[in-house]
Structure formats: C-alpha cells, structure tokens
Amino acid sequence: MTAISAPEPALAAGEDPRAYAAVLHAVYDAEMAGERAPARPREVISDSWRRVKEAGVDPDSGGAEPTLDGGQVQSRRADSGLGEVLEPVMRNLDTLIVDGENVLVVADAHGRVLWRNGSARVLGQADRLGFTEGASWAETAVGTNAIGTALASGRAVQVFSAEHFVRTHHNWTCAGAPIRDPRTGSVLGVVDVSGPAVTIHPTTLALVDTVAKLAQAQLREQHRARLDALRAVAAPILARSGGPALAVDGFGWVAAVDGVAPREKMLLPRECTPGRWYVHGLGDCELVPMPGGWLVRVQEAADTRVLVRLSAAGAAEQQVQVSGADGAWVHRPSPRHAQILRLLAEHPAGMTAGAIAVALFGDAARTVTVRAEISRLRKRLGGVLAAEPYRFAEGVDVVVGAA
Known part of the structure; x- marks a missing residue:
C-alpha cells in the first residue's frame, strides 16, 4: 500500500x-x-x-x-x-x-x-x-x-x-x-x-x-444516519415487494436488500425517473421513488406508476400520500411546500424558479428562496420531483384534493 x-x-x-x-x-x-x-x-x-x-x-x-x-x-x-x-x-x-x-x-x-x-x-x-x-x-x-x-x-x-x-x-x-x-x-x-x-x-x-x-x-456520519433512516422506511416495503429488490439513496448507496447479493453501492442511471431502467450489474429494473431514495425492483414487470395525492388548499392538515405497487407512505409538508406542490400539479410541463417565485411572492427575484425550498422538498420526496424545469417526475400521477 x-x-x-x-x-x-x-x-x-x-x-x-x-x-x-x-x-x-x-x-x-x-x-x-x-x-x-x-x-x-x-x-x-x-x-x-x-x-x-x-x-x-x-x-x-x-x-x-x-x-x-x-x-x-x-x-x-x-x-x-x-x-x-x-x-x-x-x-x-x-x-x-x-x-x-x-x-x-x-x-x-x-x-x-x-x-x-x-x-x-x-x-x-x-x-x-x-x-x-x-x-x-x-x-x-x-x-x-x-x-x-x-x-x-x-x-x-x-x-x-x-x-x-x-x-x-x-x-x-x-x-x-x-x-x-x-x-x-x-x-x-x-x-x-x-x-x-x-x-x-x-x-x-x-x-x-x-x-x-x-x-x-x-x-460521512450524516450520510450513515440518512441510510439508517432509509433502511427503517424500506424494511416493510421490501418485506412486501415479492421479489428481489434494493433500497438505495439518491447516490446509489445501498440501505437494504432483499433477495439480492449484498453490496455497498450501485450505479444509478444518470437522470433517474420512475420507471423501467437497465441497471449495471442487476439488469432490467423498476425504479420507484421512496423517502430519501429509490426502491429498485429487479426484473419485475409490474406497473410502476406512482400516485401522489395532495390535500386540497383548505384542508385542515396538509398531506402528501405517495403510493405504488410496493406500498404507500405519507409526508406532511409545510404550508409553503404544499403550495409549491399544488403549483407543480397545475403545471405538469414544469415551472422555472422565477415562475414559482412570481406565483408565490409576486416577485420573480425570489428565486433563491424557491430553489432552497424545493431542494428541501426533493430531499423529503425522493424521486417524486424532477428539475430543469421543476415538475413531477415521469411516471408520477398527481391528484389534488383526493381522500
């Protein structure tokens, strides 16, 4: 050495x-x-x-x-x-x-x-x-x-x-x-x-x-703590997955596996969106967003579309319910984050930071605040949101005001 x-x-x-x-x-x-x-x-x-x-x-x-x-x-x-x-x-x-x-x-x-x-x-x-x-x-x-x-x-x-x-x-x-x-x-x-x-x-x-x-x-310690949190979320989802699967963070670090040889890290596609991808070392996989990362289902052909339910603007408690073939989870956003999510639901083609700033604050110069808020949202919602422009990722269906 x-x-x-x-x-x-x-x-x-x-x-x-x-x-x-x-x-x-x-x-x-x-x-x-x-x-x-x-x-x-x-x-x-x-x-x-x-x-x-x-x-x-x-x-x-x-x-x-x-x-x-x-x-x-x-x-x-x-x-x-x-x-x-x-x-x-x-x-x-x-x-x-x-x-x-x-x-x-x-x-x-x-x-x-x-x-x-x-x-x-x-x-x-x-x-x-x-x-x-x-x-x-x-x-x-x-x-x-x-x-x-x-x-x-x-x-x-x-x-x-x-x-x-x-x-x-x-x-x-x-x-x-x-x-x-x-x-x-x-x-x-x-x-x-x-x-x-x-x-x-x-x-x-x-x-x-x-x-x-x-x-x-x-x-490094903060990353380990995030992997531990992802592992806790992933455990019940992997137990219900019915086939080989991994839970990984947004960088490909593995938090948990089921039916797959243990590994520390895997190479994710460069621009991850929900759906079917070829993953090096694993073959054909389905990528499903989860809090803090991705569920990677190996050689599964099930429908991998994700449904996101947003609470209506006047709801007493704001919720984001995310569900797919492998289970569901709930995130309770701040009022500002809920506003942003509803804006993106209204503009499926996506919005720039400037456009969101105008909608929220009436000021296109407030892009720094918008980017910071969406950065926090994306950390919470894993692969549900995409950028450039900001939007819900492909394979995500959004419903506002559903029970």
Whole structure:
C-alpha cells in the first residue's frame, strides 16, 4: 500500500520568512521574465504557474470574473453541500483568527468564496485584494492561491508570498484544503486560512487539512444516519415487494436488500425517473421513488406508476400520500411546500424558479428562496420531483384534493 504523504508547508520550521520571501521574489521575477531562476519553485507551485500561464491569467491584474451578488451567494450556499459542516469548521479554526491576523474562508467547488470570518481589520485587507464573499478564487481568476490550487491539485496546499501568481497577492499567505463528499468522492469546496505574509506558520497547513478531514468525517456520519433512516422506511416495503429488490439513496448507496447479493453501492442511471431502467450489474429494473431514495425492483414487470395525492388548499392538515405497487407512505409538508406542490400539479410541463417565485411572492427575484425550498422538498420526496424545469417526475400521477 502506498503511503499518503503529509501536506507540504511552504515554509520549513525555523526558516526565516523574510529571507525566504526574498528568494521567492527573485525566483518569481526570473520566471516571469523568462530568465534562469536562482532556485526552482516547489512542484505544486510550478505546476500551478504552468496552468495559469496557459489560461492566460495576467500576473499584474489577474482575471476578470465578476463577483456574485448577495442572492447568488445565498443560492450557492444552499447548493454547495457545505452548510452542514460550516459550524464545526469555523469552531475548530477559531484559534487561527482569534488574534485578528487571519481570515477564515470556505469556498465552493468552483472557488467562489461563500463564507468569511475574521476581524474587521483583516477583512478590510482582504477586501482590498478582492477576497470578498462571491469572488472567484479559482486559478483561472486570480492565479496561484491556496483555494484555486487546492481545487486544481486535489490536495491541501500552502502558498506564501511570491508563490502567488498575481503580484498584488505577494504580501499574503494562505493555506487551503479540499473537503470531499464521502458519497461521491468529488470535492465540495475548500476551507482556507489567509492573512498577511508575516503571519505564515508551517503548522497552519496541517491544522487546516485536519479540519477538512474532520468535516468529511462528519459528512460521512450524516450520510450513515440518512441510510439508517432509509433502511427503517424500506424494511416493510421490501418485506412486501415479492421479489428481489434494493433500497438505495439518491447516490446509489445501498440501505437494504432483499433477495439480492449484498453490496455497498450501485450505479444509478444518470437522470433517474420512475420507471423501467437497465441497471449495471442487476439488469432490467423498476425504479420507484421512496423517502430519501429509490426502491429498485429487479426484473419485475409490474406497473410502476406512482400516485401522489395532495390535500386540497383548505384542508385542515396538509398531506402528501405517495403510493405504488410496493406500498404507500405519507409526508406532511409545510404550508409553503404544499403550495409549491399544488403549483407543480397545475403545471405538469414544469415551472422555472422565477415562475414559482412570481406565483408565490409576486416577485420573480425570489428565486433563491424557491430553489432552497424545493431542494428541501426533493430531499423529503425522493424521486417524486424532477428539475430543469421543476415538475413531477415521469411516471408520477398527481391528484389534488383526493381522500
């Protein structure tokens, strides 16, 4: 087994930051001028410089990606999957910002800054660099930096002084580590600690990397809890299924099986909707939505249409009753969620977030709220709802006001 090496700090313990910064400036100036450099930059830095040069990033001004507005930032936060680990990340890295010298940042998988925390003084310094919420710190936007380079390399990285590609960042240091989604292995975003170059410390990178791994562990535990909840719902349904079947979450992780060889995960079709699909390793299957995932019935030819009954607008208690060939379950939505579901029932071809915002609030600009609410609904209703546009999925029949 190959050992995984620890992240490499930019500065070795005991090394003089000012002397090392002077060397880096000489290396940088030579590299930018196409001359022979007095030393070679670290591999992670030279690889990044090559990428950003190929991307055409200007070392004097960086890129020109616009900063997202407040509504766009809120939407990115809701979609990032990072909100669930924000509090422990902030708590575990408080010690690095308590002295007012550093800013703590969480960015999404595209390098967009979604959250910042720090003293007013250091945040003011970050503002002057354009290091604000909504700004892009991908390599293609601002060159070599801990956020963009961690995303591009897939590993924790510390960037110091003139290792930054854009000259205006040379008085800055940053350490960033990617946070991976344990369900897919893909990077959700980056946790980063940045500040003036004189604040560099070799242990900062290890601490940031440890906190990123703790965040991943928390996401893993939350995923296990959701699988346990799905397993509890699935048990009676599988008992009545009458044939081989599995209960899986929306990522294909298996919560329970009946009459099928045990497995940890299966590959779902890319765009799941209720109905008949060929599933790799299982063959012909019927996919039926259930709370938090799918019932996968192997080689069954029964009718797999799903019936959804919505309570009428004036009903004392709002309910969503979902029934199919393998049983039924009930969800009690909030009044707002019930409104959204009735709107989608009235528009079977689907509605955009803007159209729903107009219907609910009389304001097409309230799309962030709509997307967040529907995201919560889809987590509750499994595969019953589809997106782009928002609608009930194929194979779902909807009745409003039925008993």
